[in-house]
Every structure is written in structure tokens, then in C-alpha cells.
Amino acid sequence: MGIMISENVAGEDGSVDPGQVPSVIPLLLARLGDSELAVGPRDVVTIGRHRHSMLRSNHERVSRRHATVRGEPDGWYFVDEDSLNGSYLSDDTIKRLRIDTTVVIRLGDHRNGPILGLYLPQVPG
Numbered sequence: 001m002g003i004m005i006s007e008n009v010a011g012e013d014g015s016v017d018p019g020q021v022p023s024v025i026p027l028l029l030a031r032l033g034d035s036e037l038a039v040g041p042r043d044v045v046t047i048g049r050h051r052h053s054m055l056r057s058n059h060e061r062v063s064r065r066h067a068t069v070r071g072e073p074d075g076w077y078f079v080d081e082d083s084l085n086g087s088y089l090s091d092d093t094i095k096r097l098r099i100d101t102t103v104v105i106r107l108g109d110h111r112n113g114p115i116l117g118l119y120l121p122q123v124p125g
Contacts, residue, residue, distance in 0.1 A: 028076050028099065029119040030069055032057055032107075041071035047107070047116065048083075055116070061085040061108030069099075069118065078105060078118065085109060087116075 048066035076099035088110035
């Protein structure tokens, strides 16, 4: 299983302006099937069957553009992008969910849909 770091906050000369990086939003790990991404606070992760989705699933109940995960000023959010078959936390349908801890979401079917895991790594300190 590979990990792709998808945050790019450095300027053209390689320097980083501390004002450009929100310090309140930690890195998020997103896992779907055999794919895993380390996501930075400025990234928007697209999830679905579309070939350009950052996290792809070929499951028949997953929409082409099923959901996104994004950082906002107050934290991380999972957003169902009006998918046909929905997204589920346990048996509850979710449209938008703030990610405060590890979350396991089923896409397309609350019993047998692919599992999307969202993990906030513990920051020492």
C-alpha cells in the first residue's frame, strides 16, 4: 500500500510562508481499498468511480463523483456530493460530517458498500 503526500505549500524558491499554512488543521489520512492518501489542509480529496478521482472505487453503488474530503478553517469535513446511493456512518445517512476522530464511512450501501477510513494521526505534545 503506497502513501502519496499531496500537500504543496512551498513557494517557487522552496521557501514556506508560515502564514500560508493553517496550523490548526492537522494532516488527515484517507484510505479506500488499497489506496491511502496523506492529505494536507489545502487539499480537496475527490472520491468516486470517475477515473480522475483521487480515491477510486469501482463498486457499482458508488457514484462517479460520490464525495469529497476537505479542510476548512475549523477542521476536516466529509461531504457527500449528492451521490445516488448515499454515504453512511453506521446505519445513518450522512451528507456532511466534521471529522474530529477516526471515522469509518460506507459508500453507496450501509451494509456492503466500500469502506472509506478517515484518520487524524495523534500529534505528540
